[in-house]
Structures are given as C-alpha cells and as structure tokens.
Amino acid sequence: MSLISLQGKVLLAERTALGKAIRHTWVGNAPTCELQLGAETTNKTESFSGNRLQYGFLQRGKTATLNLTLDEWLLPNLILGLYAQQQSIAxxxxxxxxxxxxxxxxxxxxxxxxxxxxxxxxxxxxxxxxxxxxxxxxxxxxxxxxxxxxxxxxxxxxxxxEAVALTMFTQQPPERWFVLDGIDTETGKSVIVDLYRCKFNPVSSLGLIHEEYGNLPLTGSVLYDPLNVGDPILGGYGRYIEKKAA
Incomplete structure (x- = not known):
C-alpha cells in the first residue's frame, strides 16, 4: 500500500529560445494544483454481429490542462492572469x-x-x-x-x-515552465513534477470585494515541447520524478 498526500512549492520559470528553464519564481501558497489529462477519440461500432459492439478506438489527440489557485496577489501572478504589462508611475x-x-x-x-x-x-x-x-x-x-x-x-x-500599474490585455500570454517541488506528507518522500510549456488563459473570475481571503484562479494549457522531446529524460510534455528507494 502506498498512500499519498502531496504538498509543495509551485514555481514558474521563463523559457529560453533553446527550451531551457531560467529565472524560477515561487508563486506563493497554492491550495489547489491540478493536472488534467485528456484524449480526443473516435469510437467505431461494428455492423456484422447484430449487437453493434465497439469495434475500434481511434485516438486523435491528447490534451493537458493545468489548474492553479493562488492565494497571494504577487505582481508576477497578476501579470499572468491579466495578460498585463507592468508600468512604473514615478x-x-x-x-x-x-x-x-x-x-x-x-x-x-x-x-x-x-x-x-x-x-x-x-x-x-x-x-x-x-x-x-x-x-x-x-x-x-x-x-x-x-x-x-x-x-x-x-x-x-x-x-x-511612486506606484506600479498593470495594464490589462496589453501583452500576449508568455510560456512558463512549471515546477512542483513536492513532498508526500504521508511518507516524507520527495516528488517533483515538471511541465515544460504552460500557457495560461486570462483569469476567468477575479473577485474584487472579499468577505474572506481572496484568491487568483488560473487555468492553462500544457503544450507539446518539440525542443525537449528528443531527450528521453525529459519527453515532450512533462515528467514526474521521485527518488529511487534505497
């Protein structure tokens, strides 16, 4: 039996033109972090048995979606969610x-x-x-x-x-390399998750008046990475890492 209960730090990094991660930034407390994997498929039903049974299963595509809820309104987080540029007001x-x-x-x-x-x-x-x-x-x-x-x-x-302004919808969404530096609180085991090309949607609902603590919900797509797919240690989307048992 191997029960699991993950906690950990979420970091987002910039990507170089060669597909490498640089300038990792901790996004603060993330109470929700969820990866959803999906596949587009077409089923084929046979017509010779009289029972119309499934005869084929064609996989036409794969998708990955990342859902993050961030508790802290840090400027880099808001810039991602608002598609914003940071401007200084002297x-x-x-x-x-x-x-x-x-x-x-x-x-x-x-x-x-x-x-x-x-x-x-x-x-x-x-x-x-x-x-x-x-x-x-x-x-x-x-x-x-x-x-x-x-x-x-x-x-x-x-x-x-002096002040700082974030001008909404003034830039295209940047690609970010996602890292979860996690720990299984059940066993103390380290867990690391990398997603190489994440591009976030604009924030769908941003509460501006709060009765309790507010948060920043972000949803993005995990894209295929042709720059790293040739490396068998990385693959083309992401990877899950844990330390080998002694």
Missing part, C-alpha cells in the same frame, strides 16, 4: 491641473494621478479652504468632493507617490 509634483468648470456643491472629481498629498486648490488666484470649500474623499484614489460651488476655473497642485 513620484511627481503636479501643478496647474485644470478641473471641469463650473463646479456645484457635491461634485466629486478624480485627479489625474493617485496617492496624493499636499493638495492645493486654487480659483481666481485664491486658495480654496479644505473642510470649507472641499474635502479629500480618498487621497489614495485622488478623489475630491466640493462643498461649495465654484464658478471660476479651479486648478490643482499636489505631490504624488
């Missing part, structure tokens, strides 16, 4: 940013850059008073609510902090 000093005019009491506007501080609003060369003419609804989102009407044009000056 800290800046903003002056003379014009707001829509005229403004009525209760209007709320968002400034051009987030994470603001030292805000000064000016109308007709006169500084508006915080708490009387306006209030900052959210310094993070740069939301300003006006408490008094402003007939003259209003301009904003403020400081911003």
């Amino acid at each position: 800290a800046a000093t903003v002056t003379g940013e014009a707001l829509p005019s005229p403004i009525v009491a209760g209007d709320m506007f968002r400034l051009a850059k987030p994470y603001i501080s030292d805000l000064v609003l000016t109308a007709s060369s006169t500084a508006l008073v915080a708490g009387t003419d306006y209030r900052i609804e959210s310094a993070n989102a740069a939301l300003i609510e006006f408490l008094t009407p402003q007939a003259s044009a209003v301009t904003a000056a403020y400081e911003t902090e």
